[in-house]
Amino acid sequence: MANKISVTVNGTTHTGEVEGRVLLVDYLREHLSLTGTHIGCDTSSCGACTVHVDGKAIKSCTMLAAQADGASVTTVEGLSSNGELHPIQEGFKEEHGLQCGFCTPGMMMTATDLLKNNADPSEQEIREALEGNFCRCTGYHNIVKSIQYAAKKMATTA
Amino acid sequence: MIPTSFEYKNAGSVADAIGMLGDDGQILGGGQSLIPALKLRLNSPGVLVDISKVDAIKGISDNEKSITVGGGATHASIASNADLDSAAPMLVQAAREIGDIQVRNRGTIGGSIAHADPAADWPAVLLASDANVMIQNKDGKRTVDIDQFFKGFYETALEEGEVITGISIPKSGFNKNSAYAKFKQPASRFAIVGCAAAVDIDGGVVKEARVAMTGVSECAYRVTAVEKALVGKALTAENIEAAVGDVTEGRDVMSDHYASEKYRTHLASVYAKRALKKLL
Numbered sequence: 001m002a003n004k005i006s007v008t009v010n011g012t013t014h015t016g017e018v019e020g021r022v023l024l025v026d027y028l029r030e031h032l033s034l035t036g037t038h039i040g041c042d043t044s045s046c047g048a049c050t051v052h053v054d055g056k057a058i059k060s061c062t063m064l065a066a067q068a069d070g071a072s073v074t075t076v077e078g079l080s081s082n083g084e085l086h087p088i089q090e091g092f093k094e095e096h097g098l099q100c101g102f103c104t105p106g107m108m109m110t111a112t113d114l115l116k117n118n119a120d121p122s123e124q125e126i127r128e129a130l131e132g133n134f135c136r137c138t139g140y141h142n143i144v145k146s147i148q149y150a151a152k153k154m155a156t157t158a
Numbered sequence: 159m160i161p162t163s164f165e166y167k168n169a170g171s172v173a174d175a176i177g178m179l180g181d182d183g184q185i186l187g188g189g190q191s192l193i194p195a196l197k198l199r200l201n202s203p204g205v206l207v208d209i210s211k212v213d214a215i216k217g218i219s220d221n222e223k224s225i226t227v228g229g230g231a232t233h234a235s236i237a238s239n240a241d242l243d244s245a246a247p248m249l250v251q252a253a254r255e256i257g258d259i260q261v262r263n264r265g266t267i268g269g270s271i272a273h274a275d276p277a278a279d280w281p282a283v284l285l286a287s288d289a290n291v292m293i294q295n296k297d298g299k300r301t302v303d304i305d306q307f308f309k310g311f312y313e314t315a316l317e318e319g320e321v322i323t324g325i326s327i328p329k330s331g332f333n334k335n336s337a338y339a340k341f342k343q344p345a346s347r348f349a350i351v352g353c354a355a356a357v358d359i360d361g362g363v364v365k366e367a368r369v370a371m372t373g374v375s376e377c378a379y380r381v382t383a384v385e386k387a388l389v390g391k392a393l394t395a396e397n398i399e400a401a402v403g404d405v406t407e408g409r410d411v412m413s414d415h416y417a418s419e420k421y422r423t424h425l426a427s428v429y430a431k432r433a434l435k436k437l438l
Contacts, residue, residue: 003166020166020206021196042159044194045345047260056234056263062193063264064186066166067208110259131347132258 005069009034010078018065025049027065028075036076036105040134047133050106051075057113059132076105079112087153088112088146097146099137107133111147120151161196165205171212172294172321178207179319185209187269188232190261215268215323218242223329229268229292229322237262245329246287248336248354252279255340257347268322271307274314274377276412277348279340281308281378284325285370286354287333291315292324299323311376331358332366337436339429340373343416349373350417351425353405355433357393364388369434374426375409383407384430398434405430 002017009032018027028034028051037060040048044062051060052074079086088108091097098104107130114121114129121129126147127140135143167183169175175185182204186192189210195201209215215230220241227236227249236242237253256262256279270280271291284291289304296319307315316322327333333356340352351373358366367385372378387401405426413419 003168020164021161023160023193023197026160042197044190044261047258050260057260058264059260062190062261064166064189064193064206064208066168067186067189067210069168113259129259132260 003066003069005066007065007068007070008072010074020064020066022065023061024051024053024063024065024068024073025060027068028060028073031065034075034077038102038105040102040106045132045134046103046106047110048103048106050109050133052109052113055113055116057110074109076108079108086112087150087157088115090153091146091149092143095142095145095149097138097143103133103135103137107135107143111150114147115151115154119155121147123148159197161193162199162202164196164203166208167205168208169212172209172215172323175207175209175212175321176294176296176319178205180205183207185272185321187230187272188265189269190257190265191269191273191275209321210264210266220245225327225329226292227267227325227327229324230266231268233257233262233265233267233270234259236267242327244334246327246333246336246356248283248286248333248338248356249327252283252338252340252352252354255279255338255342255347267325271325272314272316272322274308274312275348276311276375276377277343277350277352277373278378279338279349279352279372282349282352282370282372283338283354284327285378285380286336286356286368287327288330288356288368289328290326291322292326293320294323295320301326305380308377308379313377330356330366331360332356332368335359335437337433339433339436341425341429351422351429353426353429353433355430355437357388357434357437359393362392363390364393369405369430371405371426371430374406374411374422376412379409381405381430388434393434393437395435395438398431398438402427402430402434 038048040046184203215228336356340349
């Protein structure tokens with residue numbers, strides 16, 4: 001029943017065998033030990049497991065690892081480069097965008113997807129983009145500010 | 159949560175997929191309904207045939223008299239399609255309000271209507287649009303009129319061994335002037351009540367109207383009484399108020415912890431009016 005898959009995660013190609021029922025989030029966490037991607041609700045609601053597959057934000061608890069065969073996946077571990085924080089990571093740090101931090105990886109992956117498609121989103125557009133990501137600590141206020149920080153930073157460095 | 163064990167097969171084409179199904183197979187599209195059901199073990203197929211990489215059914219193509227939306231087109235690709243926004247804006251409006259961006263990036267229109275959730279948005283929109291569902295099976299292809307497609311609670315005209323390859327949306331006067339309005343369940347964003355309205359106006363009066371509801375009953379349905387009441391009259395707020403009576407008449411209205419039968423009945427009329435008034 002095993003399926004041979006080859007998935008590029010954060011630039012590194014991993015080849016292995018997975019059972020059909022293995023979820024992408026479990027493949028990332030258990031097989032590749034990339035535990036930055038969190039399992040929150042496990043029912044496609046909370047968005048803590050959000051990663052990018054071929055450049056688009058998706059919920060990795062609602063996709064099979066076998067479906068990612070041949071795909072390019074980016075997880076929260078792939079955001080920073082050369083030891084420097086990604087502007088979205090810097091934004092969450094500077095604007096206190098997290099309290100417990102559980103939702104943060106998913107928030108950042110959804111936010112980077114948003115900023116790729118809309119470099120200068122309004123507050124309303126940011127809040128709408130976060131529809132699929134739940135935070136139970138912050139009330140979202142500082143998360144919105146963190147994303148605005150990143151948008152500004154990315155505009156000045158682009 | 160881990161699904162029961164199944165054999166995963168990746169189909170290269172629709173014909174491939176049909177051949178792979180066997181006796182105990184099920185089609186996997188975007189998986190946004192099926193994977194949660196597998197995880198809850200509400201469903202346990204022996205074989206899962208993945209059509210999410212079949213590029214041939216992902217496109218949206220503008221033909222002269224209709225627009226064909228591939229069964230594998232994602233909600234996100236429909237939400238950003240300019241041709242549909244001009245020919246049938248209710249499709250784009252509905253697509254933008256499905257779930258959240260992550261769900262819209264994976265979920266497909268074909269998967270949604272095959273699943274036929276009574277609270278899904280597409281059934282009402284496609285009923286109002288006078289769509290045709292294009293289906294392929296081992297013997298060939300067939301087309302089902304949308305009015306004959308939804309049969310009941312999670313029940314459709316789709317038979318074993320069949321795959322939805324596309325949905326054809328006519329480029330009609332009523333589709334050009336169409337809108338969708340829904341009252342959302344705040345977490346899932348499924349429709350507690352949704353209404354799609356499409357009205358063709360000629361010479362200042364309604365020539366043809368199609369109005370359909372979702373979220374109300376066991377499956378989406380058209381409200382022909384409202385459609386008839388609008389024909390021949392100018393589309394005004396007063397005429398809409400007069401035409402929209404009890405849009406749940408003859409239907410078994412659902413009742414759950416989001417909305418009681420009485421509240422849902424009330425909401426159905428409110429949202430039928432709101433969808434129509436978006437066209438004023």
